[in-house]
Amino acid sequence: MAATLARIKEHRRLSSLAAKDPRRHLPTVIKPEDEQTAEFVSSPSDKALVRSVARSVVNVCSVARDGEVIDSFTGIVVGWNNEEKKTRAKQKRARILTSFDVLREFDPSRPRIKSLQIRLPNRTILRGQVLFVNEHYNIALLETTTSSKAADLSCLPLQLPSFGSNPNYNQEVFALARGKESNLMARRGRILWFDEPDCWGRNPLMFLSCQIPGRCGHGGPVVDHDGNVVGMAFDTSCSHPAATLAASTILTCIEMWTKFGRIARPAHGLRLRTVEMMEVSLQEMMSLDHDIESGYIVDQVAFGSAAERLGIRYRDVIVSFDGLRRHTLPRLEDFLLSLGLRFLMQTTTDSTSTIDLKLQVYDPLGRSTRSIVLPVEFSDDACI
Incomplete structure (x- = not known):
C-alpha cells in the first residue's frame, strides 16, 4: 500500500514538472485555442491577410473587484493619443473601439464591473478607461491607461489598421476576434442581401452569413480582401447570427466626439427597409400596381414621434428621403450623420435643435403621394 501511494505521489510530481516545462508551450507543439479558425483561414494568402x-x-x-473576468469582447485600435508629461517626453496611449455591451450589466446576480482590461496580441494586459459611448450604435471608445510597467506603447505590438468605407452586399469578408488568452480567431462569410432592422430597431446594420468567433468576437473588425477594416461585428441574437456596422459610420461618430465631445444623430423615429431588398414577386407587384421602383418601406413608427403626428404609418413607402431614393440603409445612415456633423460645425446650440427633412410619402392603401416636412431632433444618445 505504501509503495502504491509513493508511486502515485511521484507520478503527480513528474506531471507537475512536465506541465511547467516551457517546451510544452511552444507554438510548434501546442494546439490552437480555436480549431475552427483553420477551417476558415487556410490558404497562405488568407493567413497573410x-x-x-x-x-x-x-x-x-x-x-x-475580485479579478474575475465578467465578459470578454474584441476591440479595434482606431487611433493614438500622444500626451506630453513632465516625467517623460511623450507617453503613447492607444484608443480602442469596442462594443458598448462590455459595460452593460445584464444579470444583477453577477459581480459588478470594477474595471476594464485590454489584452494585447503579446499577452500584455493594460487598463482601459472609457472616453465615450453611444448606445444606439452600440459602440464604446476606450483609451489605454499608462503604468510604470508599460507606460509607452511604442514597443508594444499594436498598429493602426487601414479603413475602408462601407462593405458591399454579397462581399466576402473575414470577422476577426481575440480571445481572453490573446489568441487570434477568424471566420469567413458574406454580407447578406438583407436590410431589415435588427432586434433593437437599428437601421444601419448589415448582416453576415457567418457567426462571429464565439462570444468574444463581439466588437471585432470585419475585414475585406484588401485588408481594410470595413466594419465592426456584433452578435445579434436574432434570425441572422451576426451583423456589422459600417466603418464610415463608426469613423464619423469618432470624428464628432473628437471635435465636439458629442454625437449628433438625427432621430427620425422610423424603422425602415428598402424596396430594393423586397422579394422579387413583391417587387413586381409594387411596380405594376403602384408604380414604385425604389424607396424606403416603413416597418414601424415610434409612438409620439413627429413622424407619427404627421401621419406616416406602417406600410407606407418613403419614395424620397430628403432627395434620396436608392441609397442602402447604411448609406442613408451616413447621410443623416453628415447632417449631424454639419449641424455641430455650424452651431453651438443644445441637442434640442432640429432640422427639417423633406419626404415624399406614398400611401399604398390610398394610392396617393404627399409631401411632408419632418422636423427631426439631434440626439446625443447616451454620450459620455
Missing part, C-alpha cells in the same frame, strides 16, 4: 490586420485587434474584458 488576417495577420496584416491582427496587430490592430485586442481583447477587452470587464473585470469584477
